[in-house]
Amino acid sequence: MVIVHCNEEKGVTIGAPFHRTIKVLLAPDKHNVNELTFSHVVLHARSQIITNTTALS
Numbered sequence: 001m002v003i004v005h006c007n008e009e010k011g012v013t014i015g016a017p018f019h020r021t022i023k024v025l026l027a028p029d030k031h032n033v034n035e036l037t038f039s040h041v042v043l044h045a046r047s048q049i050i051t052n053t054t055a056l057s
Contacts, residue, residue, distance in 0.1 A: 020047060
């Protein structure tokens, strides 16, 4: 079993207007987990999101 502390992992920060931080926590090339890829996203305050309206129709 692998235990990952999200606050200790480095991520990539995307700038405004879609300000967010993306972290890959588990992946085949990270922590030797071959079965899955698990990522974590933090949406920062007052950032914009893109809504996919095609999924709603």
